[in-house]
Amino acid sequence: MTNPADPMKILVTWYSETGNTRKVADAIFEALAGDKTMIPFSEVESLGVYDLTFIGFPVKRFGVPGPAREFITTHAAGKRIALFVTHAMPSDSEDPQQQALLEKELAKCRAACSKSELVALFHCRGELSEQLADELRSSNIPVLMEFAGIRSVTLGHPDQSELEAARAFARLTAPP
Ligand SMILES: Cc1cc2nc3c(=O)[nH]c(=O)nc-3n(C[C@H](O)[C@H](O)[C@H](O)COP(=O)(O)O)c2cc1C
Structure with missing residues (x-):
């Protein structure tokens, strides 16, 4: 039987x-207190014993990548979860088009968790890899070539302030 005095299993x-x-996973884990475990998707057998699970993945092709969708479908239905997501878009753009695109990406992340109890979502920018930028540039598809152009401003992300924000998110979502 669970003792109410036991710390939350996270x-x-x-x-x-x-x-x-x-990097964001490491920051979140570091900031959490109590009974905590950190493993990649590939090593998770069940979320059964956890009171709260932080689930992290990158945005791919303007939505949720296959491995994340599969993980959420297989393991997260009915569970209390918090998402952390990285993406190449600026989090604080003043350009309404960029804002709308990011909102759409995040809405897809939330929608993928419709069968879970989603308690919080953190997101921040992550460096766009050189390899992907090269692939996009050689695609000859204008919208993708334009996307490759943002690589230079993604360099170094997540940065120290974003990692600190991730730690604050962890402490707020699972107070010690
Ligand atoms: C194949 C591919 C597709 C991507 N598509 C998007 C996208 O549609 N929107 C976006 O904001 N970022 C996109 N990105 C950028 C990644 O979300 C970002 O670089 C992320 O931080 C990568 O996380 P990771 O290093 O944990 O894999 C894409 C990256 C790759 C490699």
Whole structure:
């Protein structure tokens, strides 16, 4: 039987191809107090024992990448979860088009969790890899070529202030 005095059991799990989401996962994990575990999606068998799971992934192709969708569908239905997401878009753009695009991406992330109890969402910018930028540039598709152009302003993200914001998000979502 669970003792109400027991600390909350928390899992931090992530999927990251170029390391940005992993950096945010590390920051969140570091800031959490109590009974905590951190493992990648690939090592999770069940969320059964956790009171709260932080789930992290990058935005891909303007939405939720396959491995994240599969993870959420398989494991997160009926569970209390918090999302952390990285993307190449600026989080604080004054350009309404960029704002709308980011909002659309985040709405897709929330929608993917419609069967879970989503308690919070953190997002920040993550460096767009050189390899992807090269692929986009050689696509000859104007909208994709334009997207490659934002690589230079994504360099160094997530930065120290974004990682500090991730720590604050963790403390607020799961107070010690
Ligand atoms: C194949 C691919 C597609 C991407 N598509 C988008 C996108 O549609 N919107 C966006 O904001 N960022 C996009 N990005 C940028 C990533 O979301 C961003 O670089 C993220 O921080 C990568 O996280 P990771 O290092 O944990 O893999 C894409 C990156 C890759 C490699």
